[in-house]
Amino acid sequence: MAVIGAGPAGLMAAEALQAGGAQVEVFDAMPSAGRKFLLAGRGGLNLTHSESIEPFLDRFGAGRASLEPLIRAFSPEHLRDWAAGLGVATFVGSSGRVFPVDMKAAPLLRAWLHRLREPAAAGGGPGVRFHMRHRWLGWADDGSLRFDAPGGERRERFAATVLALGGASWARLGSDGAWVPLLRGRGVTLAPLRPANCGFDVAPTAPGRAGWSEHLRTRFAGQPIKPVVLSWVDEAGHCHSQQGEFVLTETGIEGSLVYAFSARLRDAIEARGTAAITLDLLPAHSAEQVLAEVRRPRGSRSLSTHLKSRLGVQGLKMALLHELLTPEQLADTATLARSLKALPLSLAAPRPIDEAISTAGGVRFDAVDANLMLRDVPGVFCAGEMLDWEAPTGGYLLTASFATGRAAGQGALAWLRDCRPVS
Template sequence: MAKKVIIVGGGPAGLFCAYLLLKKNYQVDLYDHSSGLAKKFLIAGNGGLNLTHSEDLKPFSQKYIGNENLFYELINEFSPSDLRGFCDDLGVETFIGTSGRVFPKKLKAGEILLKWTKILKENSNFNLYLKHSLIDMDSNKTLSFSSAAGEVKTQADTVILATGGASWKKTGSDGKWCEIIQSLGIEIEDFRAMNCGFEVSWSEHLKKRVERSHLKNIELSILGHKSRGEAMITPYGIEGGVVYALSKFIQDKIQDEGSASVNIDLKPDLSDQEIEAKLQKRKLKDSLSNHLRKSLKLDKASIALLYENSLNITAKNIKCLPIKLERPRPIDEAISTSGGVKFSELTKNFESKAVPGLYFAGEMLDFDAPTGGYLLQGCFSTASRVVKGLK
C-alpha cells in the first residue's frame, strides 16, 4: 500500500510537494481552508507571473539575505532551469524577459495552475479536502480540521505544512498556524511585512500634485545598500520595485530607530559634474521646473520631491535626495512576509527537530527575498528539498 503523506496548504509549495510525492507513488491527502487552490499564486499572476530569474547561482542565492549559503544549496538542487523544466512538463511555455526574469508565455498563473491541478486530481492516490482549516495538531501528528461537517481528525507519520506567510489574508494565508506550531514547542520568528510600501508624511501640496506618480530609473540607497529601478509616490508614501528590494534594511532601521532615512539618486546615469553643467545652461526665459524637465529629463514627481524638501537645486541634491520613511504599510498589503518557522528548529531537510515526521515548505519558513521570481523559486526549492529528504 502507498505510504500516506498529509499536506496542509495548497499554494505553490504544497502543490509542488504533492506533485513530487505522487510521482514517487505516495498517497497524498491535501487540506486547505480556502474554497480554491493557490489563490495567492493566482493573484501573483495578475501583474505578470514572475516565476523565477535566469541569473547565475551566486547572485541568485545572495538575494536571500541572511540565508545565502542555505539558498545556494537549495537553488543548486532545484534550480530556475528545473522550475522551467517543470513548466515544460506541464505543457506551459516560459520565456526570459529583457530583465532576466522568467515568465510563463501567457504571463498569468491560471494556465499553470489548471494543468498542474489536473495532473494531481487525475491521480487516484490524491485526495483533496478544501474548506478544511487546520485548528490543532499534537506531537503524534494527529491533525484537527474545522470543516462544514464539523471537526475532522486525521493522522499520518509524515505531515508537510505549507501554509504560507501572513499577508493577503483573503487568499487564505493568515499566519494563524503559528499558534499551533508554537504549542508543539517549535520556535517562530515574528512576521514582518516585506516587499512592501512605506509611509511618509508628505505635505498636502505634494499629495495633490503627484498622487500615484512614477519615479523612473532612480536609485534608492540605505546604509550602502542600493537598488535601481522604479518607485511610485502615493498619498501615504512610497512603494515599488526599488523600495521592495530594500525593505529588509528599511524595516531593520525602523525597528532600531523608529524611522529610516533613505536617499534617492534621481539621475543615477549622470555624474555630479554632468548635472551641474546642465543646470548652468538654463536660459532666462525658462522657469526652473521647465529647465529641470527639459535639460535633465526630470519627471513631475522628481521635481516635486526636490521642492518638497525645500532643497537648493544642486547636482548634489539631485543625486542624494533624502526621504524619511516612518513605518511600513500594513502587513496584509505586503507582497511577502519574513518570519515564520526558524531554520534552527529544523533539520537539513526541514523536518522539525521537536516533532519528527513534521516538515515545512514555502513562505512559512523564515526567509525573505525581493520580488523578481525569488519568492516562488524559494517555495519550489524548499518543497523539492522536503520531498527529497523524506524518510
C-alpha cells in the same frame, strides 16, 4: 499523508509524496488552490530567474546556507524543465527573469492540478485528493489533525504531515499566520513574522505633517517616478545603489526598486527608528552637467520652467523637490544641483505585513532537520514561506517555495521509510 496548504510549496510537496507512491490528502482554507500564486501571475508570472547559481543563491542573504542544498536539488533550470513537462514553455525576459511564454499563471496551475488529480494518465500513482474550505486548527490530544470544515469540525490521523501555510501577507488569500500560536504551543522555535518586499511610510516632510503634504498626496499618489537611482548607506559606510522605478503612495513609497532594498531598510528602521535614502532624479546626467544647467541664467522664467527646459524635470520629480527642500535650498543653485542628484528622504516605518508581497521570519531552520522535519514534532514537515527566509522579487520567492516543498515531501517519504510509523 497530509499536506496543509495548497500553494506552490504545498502542491510541490504533494507531487513529491505522490511520486513516492503515497496517497496524498491536501487541505486548504480557501475555496480553491493557488490563490496567491494566481495573484502573483496577474501581471506576468515570474517563475524564476536566469542568473547563474552563485549570485542567485546570494539573493537569499542569511538564508543561503540553509536553502542552498534544496535549491541546488531543484534549481531554476529544473523548474523550467518541470514547467515544460506540464506543457508550459518559458522564456527569459530582458531583465533575466523567467516567464511562461503566455505570461499567465492559470494555465500552469490548471495543468498541474490535473496531473496531481489524475496521475494515471502520466503513469503515476494514486490521485491527490483535495479538501478545500478546511481551515487547520492544530492537533487534538490524540495527535490527529483538526480542521474547521464546511460540515463542522473534522479530525483525521495521518502517517506524516507537511505544513505549507505561507507567511502572513495577503491574509484574504489564505496566508494569515494563524499557524504561529499552534506551532509555538508545541515548542517550535519561531522568528517573528515581519513584512518583506514591502512599501514604506515616509517621515514627516515638514513640521506639522504626518508624512507627505496634502498637496503631494492628492496630486501625485499612485504615480510612478522614473528613472531614478535609490541609494542607501549601511552601518559600515558602504553605499548601495540601484536604478529603477517606484510609485508614490498616500503614505510613502512602494514598488520594485523599493522592494530591492526593503529588507535592509526595514532592519535599519528597527535598529535606529528611521532609514535615510537618497534619490538621484537625473541618473542620465553627471553632477557636473546638472550643476552647469542649474546655473544657467533663467531670466524671467520660473524655476519649474527652467528645470523642465534644461533638464526635463517636471511633474512628480519637480513636486518632490518642492516637498523636500526649503525655498532657500531651492534658490541656492549648488544645493539644488546636489539635491537633484541626491535628494534625501527619510523613511519612518514599513507598511503593515498584510500589504507586503512576502514575509520574513517563521520557523527557524535550527528547529527543523535536514529534511525539514520539526525537531519537536516528529512526522511534521514545513515548507515554503512559513520557514525563516526571505528574498527579493524576481522569481527567487517562487523558486525557493518550490524547492522547499519538494524537499519536505521527499523528507516525509524518507522518514516513513526509516521509521515505519503506525498511522
